[in-house]
Amino acid sequence: MRFLKYFAKRLLHSIFVLLGLSVLVFVIARVIPGDPARMALGPRAPESVVQKFREELHLDKPIYIQYYYWIKGAIRGDFGRSLFTKRSVASDIKEFFPATLELMLFTGIVMSLLGIFLGVLSARYSNRWPDNLVRIISYMGVCTPAFVFAILFLLLFGYLLNILPTIGRLSPYITPPPVRTGLITIDSLIARNFPAFFDGIKHLIMPGIALALGPMAQEARITRSSMTDNLQRDFIALERSQAIPERRILTKYLMRISIIPTVSVLGLDFASQLGWAFLVELIFNWPGLSRYGINVMLNKDLNAIVAVIMVIGLMFLVVNIIVDIIVATLDPRIRLGAERSK
Amino acid sequence: MAGRLLEIKDLHVSFDVYGGSLKVLNGVNLYMEEGEKVGLVGETGCGKTTTAKAILKILPQPPARITKGQILFKNRDVLKMDAKELRAFHAHEVSMIFQDPTAALNPVFTIGAQLMDAIRYSSIEDGLSKKDVRQRAIQSLQDVALPDPERILENYPIQLSGGMRQRVCIAMALATRSRLLIADEPTTSLDVTIQDQVLRLLGALVTEKETSTILITHSLGLVREWTQRVYVMYAGFMVETAPTEELFERPLHPYTRGLLKAIPKLTGDGIAEGIPGRIPDYLRPPDGCRFHPRCPHVMSVCSREKPSFFYPEKDHLVACFLYRG
Amino acid sequence: MDLTQISSLARTIEKIKKSWYKFSKNPLSIAGATIVLIVICLAIFAPLVAPYPEHAGSFVNFDEASKPPGSKYLFGTDVFGRDILSRIFFGYRFSLVMGVVVISIAAPIGISLGLIAGYMKGTWVDTLIMRLTDIFVAVPPLVLALAVCSILTPSVFNAMMAVTLMWWPWYCRMVYGIASSLKNEFFVQAAEVTGSGKAHIIFREILPNCYGPIFTKISLDFGWVILIGSALSFVGLGAQPPTPDLGTMVADGGKYMPDQWWMAVFPAFAIMFIVFGFNILGDGIRDMLEVEEL
Numbered sequence: 001m002r003f004l005k006y007f008a009k010r011l012l013h014s015i016f017v018l019l020g021l022s023v024l025v026f027v028i029a030r031v032i033p034g035d036p037a038r039m040a041l042g043p044r045a046p047e048s049v050v051q052k053f054r055e056e057l058h059l060d061k062p063i064y065i066q067y068y069y070w071i072k073g074a075i076r077g078d079f080g081r082s083l084f085t086k087r088s089v090a091s092d093i094k095e096f097f098p099a100t101l102e103l104m105l106f107t108g109i110v111m112s113l114l115g116i117f118l119g120v121l122s123a124r125y126s127n128r129w130p131d132n133l134v135r136i137i138s139y140m141g142v143c144t145p146a147f148v149f150a151i152l153f154l155l156l157f158g159y160l161l162n163i164l165p166t167i168g169r170l171s172p173y174i175t176p177p178p179v180r181t182g183l184i185t186i187d188s189l190i191a192r193n194f195p196a197f198f199d200g201i202k203h204l205i206m207p208g209i210a211l212a213l214g215p216m217a218q219e220a221r222i223t224r225s226s227m228t229d230n231l232q233r234d235f236i237a238l239e240r241s242q243a244i245p246e247r248r249i250l251t252k253y254l255m256r257i258s259i260i261p262t263v264s265v266l267g268l269d270f271a272s273q274l275g276w277a278f279l280v281e282l283i284f285n286w287p288g289l290s291r292y293g294i295n296v297m298l299n300k301d302l303n304a305i306v307a308v309i310m311v312i313g314l315m316f317l318v319v320n321i322i323v324d325i326i327v328a329t330l331d332p333r334i335r336l337g338a339e340r341s342k
Numbered sequence: 343m344a345g346r347l348l349e350i351k352d353l354h355v356s357f358d359v360y361g362g363s364l365k366v367l368n369g370v371n372l373y374m375e376e377g378e379k380v381g382l383v384g385e386t387g388c389g390k391t392t393t394a395k396a397i398l399k400i401l402p403q404p405p406a407r408i409t410k411g412q413i414l415f416k417n418r419d420v421l422k423m424d425a426k427e428l429r430a431f432h433a434h435e436v437s438m439i440f441q442d443p444t445a446a447l448n449p450v451f452t453i454g455a456q457l458m459d460a461i462r463y464s465s466i467e468d469g470l471s472k473k474d475v476r477q478r479a480i481q482s483l484q485d486v487a488l489p490d491p492e493r494i495l496e497n498y499p500i501q502l503s504g505g506m507r508q509r510v511c512i513a514m515a516l517a518t519r520s521r522l523l524i525a526d527e528p529t530t531s532l533d534v535t536i537q538d539q540v541l542r543l544l545g546a547l548v549t550e551k552e553t554s555t556i557l558i559t560h561s562l563g564l565v566r567e568w569t570q571r572v573y574v575m576y577a578g579f580m581v582e583t584a585p586t587e588e589l590f591e592r593p594l595h596p597y598t599r600g601l602l603k604a605i606p607k608l609t610g611d612g613i614a615e616g617i618p619g620r621i622p623d624y625l626r627p628p629d630g631c632r633f634h635p636r637c638p639h640v641m642s643v644c645s646r647e648k649p650s651f652f653y654p655e656k657d658h659l660v661a662c663f664l665y666r667g
Numbered sequence: 668m669d670l671t672q673i674s675s676l677a678r679t680i681e682k683i684k685k686s687w688y689k690f691s692k693n694p695l696s697i698a699g700a701t702i703v704l705i706v707i708c709l710a711i712f713a714p715l716v717a718p719y720p721e722h723a724g725s726f727v728n729f730d731e732a733s734k735p736p737g738s739k740y741l742f743g744t745d746v747f748g749r750d751i752l753s754r755i756f757f758g759y760r761f762s763l764v765m766g767v768v769v770i771s772i773a774a775p776i777g778i779s780l781g782l783i784a785g786y787m788k789g790t791w792v793d794t795l796i797m798r799l800t801d802i803f804v805a806v807p808p809l810v811l812a813l814a815v816c817s818i819l820t821p822s823v824f825n826a827m828m829a830v831t832l833m834w835w836p837w838y839c840r841m842v843y844g845i846a847s848s849l850k851n852e853f854f855v856q857a858a859e860v861t862g863s864g865k866a867h868i869i870f871r872e873i874l875p876n877c878y879g880p881i882f883t884k885i886s887l888d889f890g891w892v893i894l895i896g897s898a899l900s901f902v903g904l905g906a907q908p909p910t911p912d913l914g915t916m917v918a919d920g921g922k923y924m925p926d927q928w929w930m931a932v933f934p935a936f937a938i939m940f941i942v943f944g945f946n947i948l949g950d951g952i953r954d955m956l957e958v959e960e961l
Contacts, residue, residue, distance in 0.1 A: 013801075020802040028818055063465055128405075143943040145894050147901060148935045150411040151921060155932070159925035234445040237400040238511075242460040242518065243432035257450045275809025279898055283921065293810075293904055297817030309814055313806045 010324070014317050018310070022074070025309050026067055029302045070121045070306075081306035082296070089307045092292065097311070099169060100277065104315075105183070107277075108209040108270055115216040116259060118222025123258075126228055134220055140219030146276035149210035151282045157206060162336025165203050167285045174199045178241035211276060215339035219262050221316045226258040259329050267323035346414070347522060347554055348397070350372040353411035354497040355392055358404055364624035366392050368578040370411070371651060374554065374571070376521070381565035381586065381644075382558045383601075384575035387621055390558045392440065394524045394576075398436055400427060402511055414655075430556060435466040436559075439544075441527040443507035447499040453510055454479065454495030457517070463519035482517035483510070486543060505536040509543070516547055523548065526558045562605055573600050573638055577622050577632040580651075584658040594660045598636045631663070682813040686955045696951025700946025709818040716755035736929050743929035745919065747909075751929065754911035755937045761823060762914050762941060765896040766889040771833045772883060777838025778877070782869045783845025784839070797843065800836035808833050809895055816904035823912070825907035830895055833889075841884060845877050879956040886948030890942040897938050913938050 012293050058066050073080060079089040122134040123134055158166035169184055176184065177191040185204070188196035230236065231254065239249045274290075281291040289308065296304035328335045346357050355367035356554055366389050374380045381513045384390050395401045397413055400422055413420040413434060423431060440446035448456060458477045462470065470478070476495070481493035486509040508528060515523055528544060529537040545568060548555050557568055565572050566586060573583045575596065578650055582595040600617040619636035622628055628635055634644035651659040690696050714720045720742070728748030736743040742751040785797035803811065815829035849855060850873075858868050897914030899905035906912035908919075915936045920931030 004513070012566045017801045017805045020798065020803050024802055028815060082741065139946075140943070143890070143946045144939050145898065145942070147898065147917075148939055151917070151924070151931055151935055154882075155925050155928055232402050234440050234442065235448040237395065237398075237808065238438070238440060238446050238514075239448070239456075239459075240400045241432055241436070241438050242514070243463045244430050244459055245429075245463070245704070248459075253448050253451065256450060260450070271807045272809070273807075275807035276898070278813060279901060281904070294813070297813055300817060302818075305814055305817065309806060309810065312810050316806060318957060333449055333500045336498065336500055 007321075007325075010321065014321070018313055018317065021313050022071070022306070022310055025306050026070060028062070029306055030063055030066060034096040038068065058165060069248050074310070079310075082301050082304045084093040088332060091287065092304065093311055094252045096287060096289045099286060100281070100290055102169075102183040102185065103207055103211070103277065103286060103288060104206065104270070105279070106167065106185075106204045106272065107211040107273060108266075111206060111212040111219060111269065111273075112263075112266055114212070115219025116262060117222050118220040119218070120227065120255075122220060122224040123227035123231070126224075131150065131224070134224075138217035138220045141213045142221070144214065145279075146211045146214055147279040147283060149213050150280045152206065153210055154207045154283065160197040164206050165199075166206075169200060169203050169286065171199050171203075207286055209282050211273050211280055214276075215266075215273060218265065218269055222265055223259060227262045230254055230258050256330060258329060263323060263330065267320045269321050270323075274312055274315065275303045283339065346373055347376040347378075348414065349412075349414040350397070351412045351414065353393070353413065354409045354573045355389075355396055355401065356407050356409055358407065359625075362625050363407075365627055366578050366624055367396070368627065369650075370575075370578065371580055372583075374556070377552060377554055378446055379548070379555045379557065379569045380574060381569035381572040382556055383560060383562060383565055383572060385560060385621065388575045389578040390575055391526055392439060394526050394556070394558060397524065397607060398432070398438055399423075399439075420510060425456070433466070433518065435520055436524065437518050437520040439508075439511050439515045439523070439525045439528045442531045443504065443511045444499065444531075446511055447500050451498070453494065453497055453499065453502070457482070457495070457510065457514055460514045461517050464520075478517060482513040485516065486510070486513045486545060488513070502586060504532050506538060507538055512540070512544055512547070516551065516553070519551070521554060522556070523553045523555045524558070528557075528559070530559075558652065562574055562590075562601065574601070575629065578624070579632065579648075580661060581633065582658075582660045582662075583651075584655070588655075588658055592658070594654060594658065594662075595662050596639050597621060599632050631661075669845055684750070690951055690955040693951055693954060695947050696955070699746065699947030699951055701947075703948050705920045706759050706941045706944060707755045707763065710763050713753075713760060715757040717750075717756045719750040719753045720757075722749035723757040723911050733923070733927050733930075736933075737928075742933040743915075745926075745930050746923070746927075751933050752914070754916060755913065756932060757911040758913040758916060758934065758937065759941065761906060761910065762893040762896060765823070765827050765830070767894045768827050769834055769892045769896075770885055770888055773784070773834035774838050774881070777835035778842050778874075778881065780835070781839040781842030781947050781959055782846050782873060782877075785843040785848075786873060788847040788850060793847075796839065800839050800843075800914070801949050803833055803836040804840070804850065807875045809898055812895060812899060813904060816899055820860065821907060822902045823900075823906045826896060826899045830892060834892065838881075840885070841880060842877050845880065846873050849873050883949055883953040883956060886945060886952050890945030890949070894938065894942055922930075 041053060048297060053059055058188045070080070077090055079093070081087065081322070082089050082092060118134050122131045125131045147166050153164075154166055157164040165171060174196050175193070177188040177193045177196050180190055184200040185197055188194070188200060236249060238256065240246070244253075261316055277288070278294050280286070280288040281288045282294055285291075289311065293305075293308040293312075295301075350370055352373040353367050353370040354365070354528045355638075357366055370389070370392070372382075382390055382393070389595070392401065394405075396408065397415075397420065399413075400406070403573065408421060411421075414429065418427070420428075420431065447453070447498060449524070454476075458475050461478050461482070462475050479495060483494055488494055488509050494502070494506075494510070495566075499510075508531075512528070515525075525544065529540050532540060541564070547553075557565070559565060569586050570591045571583065571585050574581050574589070574597065576597050581664040582589065582593070582598050584592075584594075589598065590602065593602050597617070604616055609636055617636060622632055622635070628645070630643070630645045630647050632647050634640045641663060649660050649663050651663045653659055654665050685920060702961065713723070717723070717742045722951065726749050726796050727749065731740070731744050731748040734740055734744045734748075740750045742755065744750055745754075772909060780800075781795050784793045787793050811833045812829045814824075815832060816826055819825040819829070846869075855868060855872055858872050863872075896905060897912070897917070900912045900914030903915075906915050916934035917931050917938070920927070920929075920934060923930050
């Protein structure tokens with residue numbers, strides 16, 4: 001019960017934060033000098049047309065009225081029209097969102113599973129060569145931005161060795177599966193279109209791993225130190241003295257408590273990768289939200305910019321809540337909110 | 343003296359740390375018979391817990407290293423046991439109660455999970471069903487006077503008070519029906535008001551089940567009440583051992599004498615004296631007898647040679663050159 | 668100086684000596700410090716050290732354009748015939764300046780707000796400040812920076828402002844955590860009871876306890892700020908041509924992949940080099956000051 005209350009509070013807090021974010025971005029977007037209507041229609045459009053456009057966008061009204069209209073629309077899912085494509089921003093976003101979702105899911109899975117796996121490996125062979133190797137690689141991984149990995153992969157696997165595709169989500173000669181979820185991999189599995197499935201995976205590998213390497217390294221380090229720390233604890237010693245098989249101690253008792261810090265960090269890491277995805281999608285010509293976002297930013301498409309930020313903020317929020325739920329499930333100390341004993 | 347329960351011979355343990363190695367145990371000698379209640383006293387940091395963990399072979403190695411010595415349990419060397427023997431050793435022969443019950447319980451698992459696992463793996467041969475194990479678990483919680491055992495099985499350690507957690511640990515240690523129990527300062531981390539209660543409980547249980555016990559403590563008063571024989575430990579080695587009353591009436595080792603003088607008494611002039619100096623640095627411990635820098639009766643041989651046990655009486659052993667010959 | 672001041676000075680010196688000893692024992696930290704020092708020197712003395720300092724600006728020489736790495740041009744030339752190595756040296760200038768500017772503005776603001784919010788925990792001041800930071804951290808840092816940058820005219824200055832804007836909340840939160848936990852400590856209560864003003868308590872009592880984490884964070888942050896800065900210019904929202912910025916160089920070079928790979932790869936490695944250096948340095952400082960995992 002306390003659990004639910006805690007989450008209701010958090011949800012409320014998050015909604016408030018999202019609203020605040022919208023205000024912030026909205027204000028910044030509207031405060032810049034320049035005439036968005038004129039910019040959208042171009043220098044040759046007649047003034048009357050521009051004026052009509054201005055009225056349509058409520059640009060002549062005070063800022064809080066503009067915000068009011070925006071919120072009204074946003075709640076209905078209408079983020080206005082893109083100043084450039086003239087299409088509804090919402091439909092643009094709906095078109096590009098699944099690609100980013102698929103990429104981020106792939107990235108998320110790789111970074112958590114591989115990260116934990118490497119961390120466990122590192123702890124198991126503590127101070128021997130697998131550990132040292134993982135530590136060195138993690139170090140480099142943490143320091144290198146995703147777009148550098150992206151470029152290196154492109155060069156190495158895309159051009160030099162020519163084993164992985166460099167553009168887009170699907171090769172041109174593959175028939176795409178009918179759209180159900182928007183995720184090519186899932187959709188092709190549903191349609192039993194295996195060539196499409198494998199092709200989709202092939203396209204996901206480079207951008208996904210480029211994005212995953214940094215956080216993966218971080219997760220590995222945290223898992224390792226968490227495990228080696230916990231191995232020294234009394235409860236492990238006690239379990240050993242109780243004739244509990246070592247394997248059970250490691251896979252059950254050590255594991256659950258050791259991955260808690262790792263999982264807690266996953267949310268934040270995932271979020272920061274949402275940012276780097278902007279560059280990686282650009283590099284791989286991945287038709288996703290981030291690339292759309294970059295384009296609208298470069299084009300100063302205000303409606304779209306605000307919408308993209310809100311969507312990303314929402315994604316971040318959802319991920320954080322999921323991570324919090326997982327951590328609370330794993331760790332009764334958080335769930336039961338009892339006083340931390342010293 | 344066939345088949346002494348436990349005999350530790352010249353045990354040396356060191357810990358690898360950043361600047362070198364801490365030579366924590368420097369030739370520990372200890373023996374006890376079946377059915378005895380032995381006390382192990384010494385100040386904080388003298389190596390009592392390390393000794394206990396060494397006996398159970400649960401020292402994390404690395405960073406710990408057992409460099410020398412034997413631990414004979416019924417004439418079998420624990421340090422040389424293979425995995426199977428060790429498992430049987432842990433399951434049936436020894437169990438331990440740790441100093442801090444909060445650290446000894448895994449915070450993310452229920453009490454029931456941990457308790458039942460302990461019971462299950464210490465009695466695999468008995469072929470107990472899940473229900474039997476649970477029954478035994480409940481019984482053991484009742485033995486330590488914990489109310490509502492079924493609910494406690496479902497609880498997490500965080501939901502229990504310190505005293506309750508320690509009772510659970512006692513339950514775990516005794517449920518496995520081991521021959522030897524090592525209780526490492528079982529009440530030090532508890533509230534003063536509960537300490538007495540828990541100790542009484544432990545005493546009663548140990549007497550009832552006829553479990554041989556090593557009680558580790560830094561409280562001399564406790565030892566006097568509770569034990570039949572005492573070992574006094576300093577800086578990684580045993581300095582003196584005697585039957586309890588004998589030790590208190592005729593302490594021989596200068597350190598023991600200092601300890602006893604340090605207890606404020608109600609009779610006499612009531613003023614306690616401390617022992618000047620500090621425990622040695624384990625990174626670079628003093629040569630010879632590790633107590634010699636603080637000893638009021640130090641002789642030249644003390645800084646050169648390490649004293650072994652001498653036998654002024656049959657049952658009263660002292661590691662001090664004052665009693666050589 | 669009175670006796671207390673002298674003794675506390677002596678203690679501080681002793682602490683510094685011990686910390687330095689610890690630091691110098693760790694080969695990684697020394698490596699990090701060396702890398703950072705090298706980069707700083709390259710940046711400051713770029714006009715003297717670079718083989719072709721004039722290539723840093725709007726220089727054009729199509730005869731030497733797109734030459735692969737060789738003895739004349741160690742890292743090759745770009746499409747305008749400019750030596751990439753020299754431009755990297757000058758590029759480091761922008762990176763370092765960005766780091767300095769962003770951190771020297773974001774840190775004091777963030778730290779001050781964090782201290783105030785932490786000390787006044789539970790009051791409306793706390794709620795206001797922390798809600799504000801919540802809003803800023805609700806999106807990934809890079810996204811916010813990109814958005815702000817895109818709305819303003821792209822330039823190095825605006826990029827720095829944008830990054831500063833989304834950087835201060837992290838200092839605020841970190842310091843808030845420390846300050847609010849210290850607020851109930853005895854030494855704070857003692858100061859309150861003896862009538863010290865709020866400002867004194869915040870800045871003279873609580874702040875010194877934050878030095879360790881702050882210092883560590885600053886050294887690690889240099890690397891991240893440079894990274895984000897190069898990401899912004901990569902996208903075109905930061906430095907504009909012909910400014911030799913590492914990010915823009917990677918972006919420009921990316922167009923000519925894979926044939927003229929050196930145009931993108933060397934600047935990319937240059938970025939990695941300095942970020943790596945600051946990261947190890949930061950880790951070393953953290954070990955030295957024995958700060959817990961941030």
